Amino acid sequence: MKETLHYLLMADHLSFQKKLLSSIKGTELTPGQPKIIDYLTYHDGAVQKEIADACHIEPATITSVLLGMEKNGLIIRKNLNGNRRNLYVYLTDKGKNASKQVAGYFDMIEKTALNGLGADEKEMLISLLTRVNNNINTQEVVENE
Amino acid sequence: MKETLHYLLMADHLSFQKKLLSSIKGTELTPGQPKIIDYLTYHDGAVQKEIADACHIEPATITSVLLGMEKNGLIIRKNLNGNRRNLYVYLTDKGKNASKQVAGYFDMIEKTALNGLGADEKEMLISLLTRVNNNINTQEVVENE
DNA sequence: TAATTATAATTAGAAATCTAATTATTAGAA
DNA sequence: TTCTAATAATTAGATTTCTAATTATAATTA
Numbered sequence: 001m002k003e004t005l006h007y008l009l010m011a012d013h014l015s016f017q018k019k020l021l022s023s024i025k026g027t028e029l030t031p032g033q034p035k036i037i038d039y040l041t042y043h044d045g046a047v048q049k050e051i052a053d054a055c056h057i058e059p060a061t062i063t064s065v066l067l068g069m070e071k072n073g074l075i076i077r078k079n080l081n082g083n084r085r086n087l088y089v090y091l092t093d094k095g096k097n098a099s100k101q102v103a104g105y106f107d108m109i110e111k112t113a114l115n116g117l118g119a120d121e122k123e124m125l126i127s128l129l130t131r132v133n134n135n136i137n138t139q140e141v142v143e144n145e
Numbered sequence: 146m147k148e149t150l151h152y153l154l155m156a157d158h159l160s161f162q163k164k165l166l167s168s169i170k171g172t173e174l175t176p177g178q179p180k181i182i183d184y185l186t187y188h189d190g191a192v193q194k195e196i197a198d199a200c201h202i203e204p205a206t207i208t209s210v211l212l213g214m215e216k217n218g219l220i221i222r223k224n225l226n227g228n229r230r231n232l233y234v235y236l237t238d239k240g241k242n243a244s245k246q247v248a249g250y251f252d253m254i255e256k257t258a259l260n261g262l263g264a265d266e267k268e269m270l271i272s273l274l275t276r277v278n279n280n281i282n283t284q285e286v287v288e289n290e
Numbered sequence: 291t292a293a294t295t296a297t298a299a300t301t302a303g304a305a306a307t308c309t310a311a312t313t314a315t316t317a318g319a320a
Numbered sequence: 321t322t323c324t325a326a327t328a329a330t331t332a333g334a335t336t337t338c339t340a341a342t343t344a345t346a347a348t349t350a
Contacts, residue, residue: 005255006161008274010180013158014201015281016151021308031308032336035155049298056159061337063300068335085298085345110150115280121273128262128270129153135260136160166338176338177306194328206307208330213305230315230328 005132016109023105027098028072032065034102037074040091041099047086048077074098150277161254168250172243173217177210179247182219185236186244192231193222219243 021031035055052062069075074095077087091099114122166176180200197207214220219240222232236244259267
């Protein structure tokens with residue numbers, strides 16, 4: 001069981017997440033915020049729906065986390081071009097500072113995680129995980145024969 | 146960013162999890178239960194603390210999920226050998242039925258996820274994920290240089 | 291143009307999760 | 321043996337997350 005893909009994906013992801021959460025202990029960030037900040041770092045001005053998809057959480061969840069981030073001054077949200085349905089999300093200066101911190105934490109843990117892997121092995125791992133991701137997201141799950 | 150390890154681990158894990166949750170829709174299982182059932186399938190009679198560690202969740206969380214599972218007749222918990230601190234957890238017959246179902250779902254999604262990968266590639270992926278897991282769990286995260 | 295359909299965001303309510311503190315019990319040290 | 325330290329489980333309270341339903345708006349179709 002320890003050798004199944006799903007067990008390892010869970011173990012790796014949650015262990016990584018746990019390291020990240022202990023990293024942000026000193027900051028005023030809450031557990032749900034780093035991944036959103038990470039996404040906004042590279043996609044400032046994204047619409048809420050887009051952030052939800054990228055972070056693999058539901059729109060309802062984004063609403064509540066962004067509300068907290070807005071209250072805390074990390075982001076601002078605004079309508080654009082007379083479109084009153086989409087809300088575009090931007091990091092404030094405070095949010096950008098947090099973004100730099102968060103990026104540093106992610107990098108450190110990533111390095112730790114990949115320690116001892118050669119460049120070819122890293123590449124292989126990323127490639128295989130990408131293929132798995134495509135498989136899960138594009139294929140129908142079929143009943144066992 | 147889409148190519149970072151942590152992003153792929155999150156994407157793979159959460160996409161897998163989402164498939165699993167849609168699989169258990171028809172059952173009366175709640176989202177927190179399958180991974181515990183999966184663990185008990187191979188470790189019936191485990192102590193709560195052990196289950197928590199294996200499932201990468203906190204003891205407090207286990208307490209609340211197991212309470213629900215016990216109420217629903219999926220497990221029983223008992224003290225053994227006069228030790229009144231440890232609680233040993235066992236699947237009931239109902240729990241064992243659920244276990245068979247859950248194992249089937251995990252297998253199906255696992256197959257879907259690994260579609261198109263050769264035996265050597267699967268082996269490589271498992272091996273790399275295991276090394277990453279060891280790295281995260283055994284090494285200290287170091288400040289960036 | 292008007293009606294229908296689709297989409298984005300939110301709300302409400304529940305489950306899963308966390309941390310910190312507490313309780314009970316066991317193990318180890320003086 | 322008694323006191324102290326460590327451990328397992330629980331409780332309390334907060335955050336994150338979900339689904340389902342709702343609201344508001346935009347896009348499409350008749």
